Amino acid sequence: MKERSKLLGYRESIKVVDATLRDGGLVNDFYFSDEFVKNLYQTNIDAGVDYMEFGYRASKKVFDESKFGKWKFCSDEHIREIVGENDTPLKLAVMADIGRHNKDDFDQKVNSPVDLIRVATYMHQLPDAIDMIEDAAKKGYETSCNIMAISNASEEDIKVALDMVCQTPVDVIYIVDSFGSLYPEQMARMADMYTSIADKYGKKVGIHAHNNQQLAFANTIEACGDGVDWLDATYREMGRGAGNCAMELLLGFLKNPKYDVFPVLKFIENNMNDFKENGIVWGYDLQYLITGLMNQHPRTAIAFTKDKRKDYAEFYNEILDI
Amino acid sequence: MKERSKLLGYRESIKVVDATLRDGGLVNDFYFSDEFVKNLYQTNIDAGVDYMEFGYRASKKVFDESKFGKWKFCSDEHIREIVGENDTPLKLAVMADIGRHNKDDFDQKVNSPVDLIRVATYMHQLPDAIDMIEDAAKKGYETSCNIMAISNASEEDIKVALDMVCQTPVDVIYIVDSFGSLYPEQMARMADMYTSIADKYGKKVGIHAHNNQQLAFANTIEACGDGVDWLDATYREMGRGAGNCAMELLLGFLKNPKYDVFPVLKFIENNMNDFKENGIVWGYDLQYLITGLMNQHPRTAIAFTKDKRKDYAEFYNEILDI
Numbered sequence: 245m246k247e248r249s250k251l252l253g254y255r256e257s258i259k260v261v262d263a264t265l266r267d268g269g270l271v272n273d274f275y276f277s278d279e280f281v282k283n284l285y286q287t288n289i290d291a292g293v294d295y296m297e298f299g300y301r302a303s304k305k306v307f308d309e310s311k312f313g314k315w316k317f318c319s320d321e322h323i324r325e326i327v328g329e330n331d332t333p334l335k336l337a338v339m340a341d342i343g344r345h346n347k348d349d350f351d352q353k354v355n356s357p358v359d360l361i362r363v364a365t366y367m368h369q370l371p372d373a374i375d376m377i378e379d380a381a382k383k384g385y386e387t388s389c390n391i392m393a394i395s396n397a398s399e400e401d402i403k404v405a406l407d408m409v410c411q412t413p414v415d416v417i418y419i420v421d422s423f424g425s426l427y428p429e430q431m432a433r434m435a436d437m438y439t440s441i442a443d444k445y446g447k448k449v450g451i452h453a454h455n456n457q458q459l460a461f462a463n464t465i466e467a468c469g470d471g472v473d474w475l476d477a478t479y480r481e482m483g484r485g486a487g488n489c490a491m492e493l494l495l496g497f498l499k500n501p502k503y504d505v506f507p508v509l510k511f512i513e514n515n516m517n518d519f520k521e522n523g524i525v526w527g528y529d530l531q532y533l534i535t536g537l538m539n540q541h542p543r544t545a546i547a548f549t550k551d552k553r554k555d556y557a558e559f560y561n562e563i564l565d566i
Numbered sequence: 567m568k569e570r571s572k573l574l575g576y577r578e579s580i581k582v583v584d585a586t587l588r589d590g591g592l593v594n595d596f597y598f599s600d601e602f603v604k605n606l607y608q609t610n611i612d613a614g615v616d617y618m619e620f621g622y623r624a625s626k627k628v629f630d631e632s633k634f635g636k637w638k639f640c641s642d643e644h645i646r647e648i649v650g651e652n653d654t655p656l657k658l659a660v661m662a663d664i665g666r667h668n669k670d671d672f673d674q675k676v677n678s679p680v681d682l683i684r685v686a687t688y689m690h691q692l693p694d695a696i697d698m699i700e701d702a703a704k705k706g707y708e709t710s711c712n713i714m715a716i717s718n719a720s721e722e723d724i725k726v727a728l729d730m731v732c733q734t735p736v737d738v739i740y741i742v743d744s745f746g747s748l749y750p751e752q753m754a755r756m757a758d759m760y761t762s763i764a765d766k767y768g769k770k771v772g773i774h775a776h777n778n779q780q781l782a783f784a785n786t787i788e789a790c791g792d793g794v795d796w797l798d799a800t801y802r803e804m805g806r807g808a809g810n811c812a813m814e815l816l817l818g819f820l821k822n823p824k825y826d827v828f829p830v831l832k833f834i835e836n837n838m839n840d841f842k843e844n845g846i847v848w849g850y851d852l853q854y855l856i857t858g859l860m861n862q863h864p865r866t867a868i869a870f871t872k873d874k875r876k877d878y879a880e881f882y883n884e885i886l887d888i
Contacts (some may be wrong), residue, residue: 251749428784480852505882509856515880530814560831
């Protein structure tokens with residue numbers, strides 16, 4: 245049983261990361277209006293959020309620029325149009341998705357409004373991720389390493405991977421429950437494994453959860469109680485498939501007086517109420533429960549949602565066959 | 567950290583209680599069709615559910631029978647029309663809501679298809695609840711005591727209440743998070759308090775959770791891991807306000823091979839897809855997060871939902887003023 249002080253007090257070391265544009269962008273192909281992004285930026289400042297992820301910095305050699313909104317590519321210029329010189333306590337992040345990035349798209353930190361490069365990688369891409377982390381750190385950025393789909397990896401492989409990553413200049417290593425398949429008891433063990441390795445190297449640990457089994461918030465506060473300091477969330481849990489940990493739940497939970505849930509509610513009311521009416525759909529539903537339960541990528545459930553299917557039992561049988 | 571065996575193995579002593587008709591009935595004034603109820607009964611049998619709660623047995627002296635569906639009153643006759651002699655492993659329950667019940671409405675067990683009387687009470691009604699438990703036990707029923715709104719009670723008062731209730735013939739005492747305001751860490755402490763008192767008297771402990779902060783399932787499996795044996799759930803989490811712990815999540819989690827999530831998915835697909843289209847609305851939304859966070863009864867959030875309001879920030883200010 246955790247210490248009561250962890251509920252009533254707070255740790256200064258906790259950082260809240262808003263991933264709405266990046267994970268939410270997977271739902272609307274990154275077509276956010278400038279007004280939306282400006283309001284979100286201001287709201288993050290008002291709510292005391294520590295980092296705001298603006299999107300992916302995807303390679304234009306890999307993706308056709310005409311088929312996505314600009315936050316798929318997240319140029320320094322586009323970010324500057326929103327934040328100017330960002331003379332605020334809010335730090336800015338972009339994600340480099342290994343295999344779909346291009347190191348040359350990242351300028352020296354002194355020329356960029358970006359503070360943090362988040363490097364997303366699968367286990368088998370680790371050497372490429374380490375190369376990217378080292379390049380970004382050398383350019384002057386903070387870095388995190390987000391190893392995805394760990395619920396499909398063996399603990400011994402994860403330990404080796406963490407040891408490899410921790411020998412780089414990386415600042416934060418993330419527990420990423422890509423499939424929303426982990427229960428809080430398992431999250432507690434992951435947090436124990438990640439923090440004990442990270443502590444040895446003086447690194448921080450983060451958590452990025454998905455809501456396939458309505459456990460994104462529960463897993464995030466479980467990890468937080470277990471000593472994980474960097475907490476990802478998105479407004480109204482907007483994110484791929486079943487979505488993420490909701491920012492409004494997380495800021496309601498955290499006790500540091502610098503966090504304020506009120507501007508988050510106001511932002512949602514003014515900027516997100518019409519998304520679902522306009523066909524931009526995410527969030528928990530039975531198809532995501534099924535892929536989460538089976539520890540599978542949600543792509544089949546996303547297709548099920550897109551096709552407006554409701555035959556959950558048939559889908560369950562299809563997933564069992566995969 | 568809990569024992570790994572609690573995730574991979576299972577306890578024979580766990581009982582799953584379907585509360586769809588009772589808590590879900592609060593959403594549609596108990597107007598379920600006979601076809602719906604028959605299908606739900608059969609599905610519970612197929613899914614290995616242990617108990618099915620048919621509704622409240624409310625006093626017709628307190629409520630106008632013409633204004634509710636029959637499962638608000640749950641007569642033995644109406645139950646028999648669905649289950650016959652119920653020659654199945656599924657046991658049947660009804661709820662007596664203290665102050666809104668009438669002892670005389672409960673026949674001797676030998677004349678009734680009902681197995682379990684669930685006695686719902688607030689702390690201040692405890693002597694009346696104890697009277698009802700003793701009467702029901704004398705008539706031959708199993709009994710549970712569901713003390714509501716404990717998140718507003720002091721721990722010392724709860725301990726006194728549990729000691730009082732445990733001195734009756736009651737079989738199960740329930741942890742009831744009526745306002746959906748407890749975090750898993752707090753639930754762990756509640757489970758510890760309830761089970762240590764219940765163990766002394768040879769009683770079982772149950773958990774009935776609400777989803778205001780998307781923690782109904784998380785709190786249910788937290789309590790389960792802490793030794794709580796009776797687990798309430800509802801299909802598609804149908805229940806008052808933000809709803810309950812979803813049966814489909816719970817049966818996906820439990821490892822006893824007698825439980826089967828497939829019939830639950832099939833039932834939802836065939837019987838519950840059109841509820842929301844017909845204006846029967848429940849489930850997590852920001853207004854429920856707000857009352858949960860403030861540890862308040864969800865009635866204001868239910869009114870907000872009914873009025874189709876979306877001004878969450880204004881609602882937050884209203885709730886702060888209460």
